[in-house]
Each structure stands twice: as C-alpha cells, then as structure tokens.
Ligand SMILES: Nc1ncnc2c1ncn2[C@@H]1O[C@H](COP(=O)(O)OP(=O)(O)OP(=O)(O)O)[C@@H](O)[C@H]1O
C-alpha cells in the first residue's frame with residue numbers, strides 16, 4: 001500500500017480515496033478509540049471523515065469546553081472542500097457550508113430545552129441531504145431520529161485527547177466508516193506519525 005503526501009499537507013491513503021471504494025473487505029466495528037496528540041491530528045481525523053462520508057451521515061460530538069469539537073469540524077470541512085473558515089455556531093445555532101456535500105454545523109451549547117430545538121428546524125434538516133455535525137449533541141441525543149456516529153472527546157492532557165467513536169443505532173455504512181477511520185489512523189501513525197501542521 002502506498003502512503004502519499006499530497007498537495008499541501010494532506011495525507012492521502014490510499015491516494016485514490018476511501019477504503020470503502022477499494023475492493024478489499026474492511027472491518028466494521030461498532031466502537032473504536034483513537035488517541036490524538038495534537039490539534040493537527042484531530043483536524044486530520046476530521047479531514048479523513050470529510051473524504052469518506054457519503055452524504056447523509058449525522059455526526060454527534062460531545063466533550064467539555066475546549067476539548068476539540070470545532071477543531072474536528074474544521075478538518076471535516078476541509079476534507080469536504082469547504083473554503084470558508086469554520087467556527088462554532090454557538091450564537092446562531094446552525095451554519096451551513098457548501099462543498100462536495102453540504103455541511104450543516106450545529107452547536108447545541110446554548111439551547112435551553114427541547115422546545116428550542118424543536119423550533120430550530122433541526123427535525124426538518126435531518127431529512128435533507130448533507131452532513132449534519134452537532135457540537136454538544138449529548139445534551140439532546142434522544143432528538144436524533146436516525147442512526148448516527150457519536151464522537152466523544154476526552155482531554156487526557158494539555159494536547160492529548162481520547163476520541164471514542166461509536167455507532168448509535170443499526171447502520172452497516174456507519175460501521176464501515178468507523179472501520180475505515182480505524183485502519184487509516186493506525187496506518188498513518190505506524191507509517192510516519194505525520195503531523196499535518198497547525199494550518200491543516
Ligand atoms: N489533540 C487536540 N485536539 C483538539 N484540540 C486540541 C488538541 N490539543 C490542543 N487542542 C486545542 O484545544 C482547543 C480546542 O478548541 P475547540 O474550539 O475545537 O474546542 P470545542 O470543543 O469546540 O470547544 P467549545 O465547547 O467551546 O465549542 C484549541 O485551542 C486546540 O488548539
């Protein structure tokens with residue numbers, strides 16, 4: 001297998017794209033734990049997610065203030081091809097970005113209760129095509145109507161984070177996505193521990 005550093009600082013593996021497109025079978029675990037040692041690594045994981053998502057995934061992020069949720073979404077945006085700067089939509093609740101697939105970025109930190117969520121239009125957006133990513137999703141997980149990928153970020157040091165990815169509900173596609181990410185992460189670390197740089 002070839003590992004290639006592509007244009008800019010992006011690590012491409014395999015160069016053609018996601019493992020899912022390749023012929024070899026992929027593990028499809030329900031849950032994996034990945035360790036990030038820097039913001040750049042967390043962005044890199046988001047970037048890989050952006051390359052692999054198909055168009056109707058819901059990604060629910062949890063973790064304390066400053067744990068790296070937005071950092072992950074910035075990488076996701078980059079992987080999808082978003083050109084605008086991605087930041088937390090804490091005050092506007094939701095931002096939408098156009099790219100290979102629409103990115104619909106929620107932040108539920110300031111939502112007081114379920115009534116606010118119901119009037120926010122979140123229910124309707126769940127049926128729209130696009131990648132839905134939600135910061136502070138753990139506040140109202142039961143409002144997510146479809147299977148989703150939960151990413152729990154736990155700070156374990158100044159720059160280290162434990163990222164627990166688990167598929168909630170029955171979804172073979174999400175499990176394959178988790179398998180892709182696990183393999184890519186392991187290969188990346190084993191191969192060269194590439195740090196994609198602060199700008200990634
Ligand atoms: N391994 C890491 N992964 C992610 N961020 C890291 C890591 N190490 C250090 N950081 C730093 O932690 C901060 C994470 O900020 P970020 O805005 O992404 O957090 P957040 O979880 O979205 O916070 P909030 O709940 O306020 O929205 C950044 O300053 C980033 O540089």
Ligand SMILES: [Mg+2]
Nearest residue numbers: 069070088135
């Ligand atoms: Mg944030």
